[in-house]
Amino acid sequence: MPHGMRRRIAHALVPLCLVVGLLAPAGASAKDPTPAQCDARVNDTPGTLVPCIQRDDLWNHMKAFQAIANANPSPADGMPSRN
Numbered sequence: 001m002p003h004g005m006r007r008r009i010a011h012a013l014v015p016l017c018l019v020v021g022l023l024a025p026a027g028a029s030a031k032d033p034t035p036a037q038c039d040a041r042v043n044d045t046p047g048t049l050v051p052c053i054q055r056d057d058l059w060n061h062m063k064a065f066q067a068i069a070n071a072n073p074s075p076a077d078g079m080p081s082r083n
Contacts (some may be wrong), residue, residue, distance in 0.1 A: 005042060009047035033041070074081035 032051050035052075035054070041048065043049040043052050066080070069080035069082045072081055073079060074083070
C-alpha cells in the first residue's frame, strides 16, 4: 500500500475510533444487530455501520496498527511511526 494511502487511512480511522468509543454502549442492546446480520447487510452509512462495530474487534485492529508502527520506526527519531 502506498505511503500516502496508509496515512489517509490512519487519519480517517482515528476519528472513527474515537467516535465509536464514545458512542458505543457498554453492552449490546436488544435492538443491536448480530454479527451475522451485520455481515449480511450493506453498512454504508454511520447509522448502519456504528452498531455493527464490536469493541473487541476495534481494539484488535488498533493493536495491529500499533504493531505495524512498532515494526516501522521513524528514520528521524527511531520512534514507532504510523506514517
